[in-house]
Amino acid sequence: MGRFAVDAVELRKEFGSTVAVDGVSFVVHDGECFGLLGPNGAGKTTTIRMITCASPVGGGRLLVTGHDVTEEPRLVKSRIGVVPQDENLDPDLPTRKNLEVYARYFGLSGAEIRERVDEQLEFFELDGKAKEPVNTLSGGMRRRLLIARALIHQPQLLVLDEPTVGLDPQARHLVWEQLRRLRERGVTQLLTTHYMDEAAQLCDRIVVMHRGSILAEGSPRELVQEHAGESVLELRMPASEREPLVAAAGGEVAVEAYGDVAYLFGEQAALSPVATRVGDHFRGLLRPANLEDVFLRLTGRELLE
Numbered sequence: 001m002g003r004f005a006v007d008a009v010e011l012r013k014e015f016g017s018t019v020a021v022d023g024v025s026f027v028v029h030d031g032e033c034f035g036l037l038g039p040n041g042a043g044k045t046t047t048i049r050m051i052t053c054a055s056p057v058g059g060g061r062l063l064v065t066g067h068d069v070t071e072e073p074r075l076v077k078s079r080i081g082v083v084p085q086d087e088n089l090d091p092d093l094p095t096r097k098n099l100e101v102y103a104r105y106f107g108l109s110g111a112e113i114r115e116r117v118d119e120q121l122e123f124f125e126l127d128g129k130a131k132e133p134v135n136t137l138s139g140g141m142r143r144r145l146l147i148a149r150a151l152i153h154q155p156q157l158l159v160l161d162e163p164t165v166g167l168d169p170q171a172r173h174l175v176w177e178q179l180r181r182l183r184e185r186g187v188t189q190l191l192t193t194h195y196m197d198e199a200a201q202l203c204d205r206i207v208v209m210h211r212g213s214i215l216a217e218g219s220p221r222e223l224v225q226e227h228a229g230e231s232v233l234e235l236r237m238p239a240s241e242r243e244p245l246v247a248a249a250g251g252e253v254a255v256e257a258y259g260d261v262a263y264l265f266g267e268q269a270a271l272s273p274v275a276t277r278v279g280d281h282f283r284g285l286l287r288p289a290n291l292e293d294v295f296l297r298l299t300g301r302e303l304l305e
Contacts, residue, residue, distance in 0.1 A: 140171025
């Protein structure tokens with residue numbers, strides 16, 4: 001991992017009196033899948049818009065594929081592929097034509113276009129739908145076509161904004177499989193998602209943003225170990241019933257209560273006796289800690305608008 005696909009130093013963006021991105025710094029290494037996580041309003045979208053040259057940098061320094069986005073935005077745009085959250089395929093064109101027309105924007109020749117379109121259709125298992133109108137494709141197929149389109153000019157960085165939003169589990173897993181295959185090919189990926197299992201499945205490293213700042217950075221495993229621990233015991237019962245159980249767990253267990261649910265974080269050895277005393281799995285659930293626990297512990301459980 002030599003160069004940085006993204007190098008952000010004290011990146012900042014304000015909208016009037018609102019600070020959307022407040023001096024964040026991070027790097028994306030060539031060849032990795034890097035996740036940018038956070039609740040709505042965390043600053044993820046604003047950061048992505050600056051990286052893709054859709055919004056000017058408000059402060060700090062931002063290099064993408066080694067080039068300053070402020071000084072060389074056209075060059076940066078030519079070296080990145082963007083998969084937007086909102087589908088923007090051309091509904092009047094069939095599957096293959098969507099790729100061919102987009103490829104022409106990058107000055108590719110006819111032979112190059114045919115070769116690359118054939119490759120993308122095969123890789124994303126869309127070759128059997130090449131002549132089909134886009135509006136006849138399933139949601140998963142359209143999402144894969146968006147990714148294929150973003151890769152048609154062989155970008156150095158693939159930016160994926162909520163790449164599986166709205167897909168059913170089967171379609172999501174197929175997209176994950178193909179993104180992992182791209183990662184094996186050395187395609188650098190920058191991913192935003194609200195699906196914590198998606199981030200855990202795909203990302204080599206992650207930053208968690210909240211209110212414009214970075215709260216934590218590391219691999220999924222590192223973040224879980226540092227911020228959630230080994231296991232979580234969920235207790236669904238009134239506070240008066242659970243307080244003796246929490247006390248019995250000892251001081252090495254961290255506790256968070258939200259509504260009628262308490263979350264106990266700690267080693268399985270400390271939590272197992274409590275889970276045994278609860279007994280009923282509808283009232284108590286002992287499970288491994290995961291990335292969603294990290295996310296909620298860092299950003300809170302209150303709904304943010």
